[in-house]
Amino acid sequence: MKTSLLYWVLLAAVGTFHLEFLLNNLTWNVPIYLVSLPVIGVVYYLYKGTLLEISSIGTRWNLILLTMQLLLVSLYFTVELSWATFVPFFIFVSLEAIRLNGSRKISDLTRSLLEYEEQQEQINETFLIVRGERHEFLKHVSAVHFMLENGKDKEAKRYLDDLVDGYEETNLSIKGERGVVAGVLHQMYRRAQRSGISVVYDLDLPLSTLPVTDSNMVSLIGNLLSNSIDACCEWQKHYKKQAVLTLQFYKRSGLYLLVCKNNSLPIPTPVLDELYHSYGHTTKGQGHEGLGTKMVKDIVEGHQGFLDFVYRDEEFTVKIKIPAIR
Structure with missing residues (x-):
């Protein structure tokens, strides 16, 4: 700097x-x-x-x-x-x-080289997790079968509940998604979970249906979720409560709508006025360059889209609209 x-x-x-x-x-x-x-x-x-x-x-x-x-x-x-x-x-x-x-x-x-290396790591990590879950699947089935045969219905139910929770984490990220998109979604989900943040992926259809290239998709989703997780971590540290991050994706009237919501501490008005409009503005502390928000806006505008954001009652919401045109 x-x-x-x-x-x-x-x-x-x-x-x-x-x-x-x-x-x-x-x-x-x-x-x-x-x-x-x-x-x-x-x-x-x-x-x-x-x-x-x-x-x-x-x-x-x-x-x-x-x-x-x-x-x-x-x-x-x-x-x-x-x-x-x-x-x-x-x-x-x-x-x-x-x-x-x-x-x-x-x-x-x-930056493209670093993003490619990061994408490769995310895909490899997701692949290894899915492969591991598949490898262990028959063992879990055998364990549940043994419990049921021995009349341990309650233990079998608890075992299945824990098992489903673990599979749901992976399923939320990979269903219907291209490899790079599944990788970044899964990585961000696990990062938020490790920080104690409640994450909700409410996706009516796969994010991969967006008419955006893989590299731009990774930058778009990666920056949105990374910024949201950082804001949630600061909010949790201040209030000692669990923060919530929600990512919604749906299609309405020829438009793809991507909405990201997260808890956030108060943002200074000068920062809000310039956020997503120019480089160098960030809601984070020192050590951050404020590049991600401008990159998100550039990607959206490069696809004839529209970006809007609102901060109200300590909740930051970003809404992105992109025409359903390939």
Whole structure:
């Protein structure tokens, strides 16, 4: 975070120098504090709307690009008064565009690789659980059969109840779902259960029916549930009570509706105003970058969908509508 902030400050400073020298070479004597205002405005706009992983291209290339941008200032002293004075400024802007575009692409590739590895782990984990349950199934049947033969009906019922509860956890996640979707649903369910959160998957039809790619689906569901679980954990810690997380999915009038509800501590109004609209805003504490909510909104809008959220009576609700068009 500190490195990113330093980058934006340096960008504003170097940009101000370039614009100041450019205007002076054109005999426009504008005070530097006035020159800095539009530069700071543009940098602030980029800062608010750009997900920049400045470290993704490495310290070496960042220093090389910064050095080149600073050396361009010397050209203003060698170029005579003409339209040629725009060349160094144009090169400066081009170098910055290369940096931003390169950082974004490398960051996207890195994030995609990490998501793929996580998806693979989730699928493997879910497969091993299902395989284990299948392996033990006949043993459970034999145990129940033995109890019934020996007149231990109550013990058999308790045994079946415990068995059904265990199978229901897996069944909620995998029924009708593609592998990656089942994996993330099952992982989030188990993570919430370990935290003592009551989880309800109320799915009229499989989430896999959403006209969304697997990678976007994992990001969408993963970020929604991860944020909800974190909020529930904080709420439970504060109130010493069990929090509830509900994920609903159904189809109405040509629209897929995905609703996620969870208990949440009060959220500051400035955070609510910017949530899902720009990067860097989070309801969590320090150490969180606030990337997930904006990524969710980008995925929804990328599929011509609509996202709305409401915070009322310490319950946070996100409602997503996506047209049933493939």
